[in-house]
Amino acid sequence: MWGHILLEEPDFSTSRSLCGGSSGSKHVQDAIRSWFRSQGLDPVYGPSLPASLESARFDIVEVAGECHLCRGGSDIASVMAASTEALWEKYVATGVASGRDVGAYLADVRKTDVWTSIARLYA
8 A cells, every 4th residue: 555644753953042032941951852861862863863764664655844933922832832731841851951041031932022943844
């Protein structure tokens, strides 16, 4: 049986506050990458996805990447906030970000004058 599958994988190597963000936001973004690594996950797995699929004998039809510029308070920012609220303690446990940093990050993703970049890869 043949069919199609669409996979989306984030690339956390490029996520960062572009303007208006606090230093706490940078610490949280670094903590996210650190937490992924501590779980045995690659925070920049997205770019290697096509090669991984080919090695698993998938035929790659198309690969695309996107870099979103996300304003605080947007739908994407709301998802980022919900994820951070759920994983707050894990990010602080990395030692890379403090509770104060997480609070600053959550405030930033709600401010409409703060912009963040988020990259994703589709295969």
